[in-house]
Amino acid sequence: MTRYTVNCSILFTEQPLLERPAAAKAAGFDAVEFWWPFPTATPSEAEVDAFVRSIEDAGVRLTGLNFAAGDMPGGDRGLVSWVGREGEFRASVDIAVKIGERLGTEVFNALYGNRLDGVDPAEQDALALENLAYAAGRTSAAVLLEPVSGAERYPLLTAADAIAVIDKVGAPNVRLLADLYHLTVNGDDVDAVLAEHIDRISHVQIADAPGRNEPGTGEIDFPRHFAALERGGYTGWIGLEYKASTTSDRAFDWISADSAGSGSGGS
Template identity: 65%
Template sequence: MSHTLPYAVNCSLLFTELPVHERPAAAKAAGFDAVEFWWPFARAVPGDAEVDRFVAAVTDAGVRLVGLNFFAGDMPGGDRGLVSWPERTNEFRDNVDVVAGIGERLGTPGFNALYGNRLDTVADHEQDALAVENLALAARAVGRFGGTVLVEPVSGPQPYPLRTAADALTVLDRVRSETGTTNVGLLADLYHLAVNGDDVDAVLAEHTPRVAHVQIADAPGRNQPGTGELPLDRHLTDLQAGGYSGWVALEYKPTGATVDSFEWPAPRRRHA
């Protein structure tokens, strides 16, 4: 039996041919009820008018924002989060307030906190201790309205230390044990796990109860399902069989126009 999990559109990788504020409506027009975004602003703390415009774009489109990233620095330049970066901790914590404000207004359940690259100037154990502190702080902020902070293994830049599900779960265990924070969970991006060499079948068999959000792209290429070799439908079926009932975010780079990349999902899965 194939899964019946609903899909959400990542509007930071899809519909990039449109301005940011037009993407939620484009997702709705394509038949989807939910979207997610990386941090959609240039700064960690945008102006109130910028925030209001973004919130209105989601609300007016009639979609739900089911995932939002905390500010992660200069992503095109190689930054992958501020959570473990001592010199930018105040920037991260200021951003947490903005993220929580948006999330509360839009009823967002999941918030991706990219861990941050390893730094030559700071000992690993110092970065890890700071990360625990910052993840707990972020979780308290979004926990006020039922949100969960997500920790994600990522492929690509080697200085990013969380490569496998086990790496991320170690961090989550430490946050729980040292701070008592429970609203933290694994972001299972099946593309990142697969290209990093993780055994995705084993991860899902053992850790599905700890998965709080799912993202997909095919591999190689990080394009839409069907363009690579990953058994994504089987993985999603296994997730659902293991008790996962959340969203599956389409976080891929379309090979052509975004709307043309939606030919593979069943229309009924676009709705909650």
């Protein structure tokens, strides 16, 4: 059955961040995921503890967490390949892994980062391999690479782009994050990606296209893709990483009663 996890960095945004896990629980879900939830790559112990408590007190699982990715609202898309910020990235890895150990987190997303002015792309790519190897060595959970749309200088646009980096790292726990929205918007063949790389995928995220809103507001055939994932043996979570086109209490109306039941923690 499909299992849904709510991305609380993009949903329930009308509430303070630390109140969103409880909001997801009240909406009927038992699992949440987050982008990097702190204002810096090196939060205080008190900030980390407050975040962990918000998950525990809500009675949900933290299934996924991004490593620090820079100023996301300002256009940054990751630190993995950002020359000069290696220390920040690795510090966030260490913190995220400790959070994951406390909460049983299964996947960590390592956003690759934009191309930088005045820096050789080959130097960025070499650093990315080192940073990904570092992250993979710090945890037995999956370290994810994600093709992303909407960022002109982000170099990983297709599943093949991400797989090429994954192969160069060579660590078995560096895996593909298949965001069906980003893949669709970037013109990738989602059917082919799921058929060819299902054994490399450790997490799936969804939003409809165009618009990046909830399924049913765009043109992506989610039932077909979900069926392909099931046929391929995918048993992971489906991250709801979309902007609600309506109020938060109606943002999940597209999920059928049976799917909502399984998505609230069923297998």
